[in-house]
Amino acid sequence: MIAARLGIGVTAMSVGGLILLGDSFFVLTASEQLAVIAHEQAHIDRRHALRRVWWLVTMQWRNIYERCREQEFEADRIAAQNGHAKGLLSFLSRLSPESDGSPLHPTPQERIESLTKEFAHVR
DSSP, rough: OEEOOOTTTTTTTEEETTEEEEEGGGGGOHHHHHHHHHHHHHHHHHHHHHHHHHHHTOOOTTTTHHHHHHHHHHHHHHIIIIIIIHHHHHHHHHOTTTTBBBBBBOOHHHHHHHHHHTTTTTT
């Protein structure tokens, strides 16, 4: 369920089963928007946020950054498997090439490389 519109700088995020959309979401093409929503829905369906909370509550600190980054790759793969590879690659290509990602989030370039390995026929 899409629930709210966020401020500038955030494309989309999922929280508690809701997909929140940022201002930058509304400048994307239709296929990019569908891909972003599919990615966020994958986070919800796979209960990624709940798993992160569980890791914190149970103090499972070991490899937490790697596990969070893998959740991002997994959400990308699921969106691509559901027919949104081209839109997702287009969206990721829009992001700043200088983007460093974060300890919890791979860079756009890492995500593009991961997708193109698995979905090379889509580019």
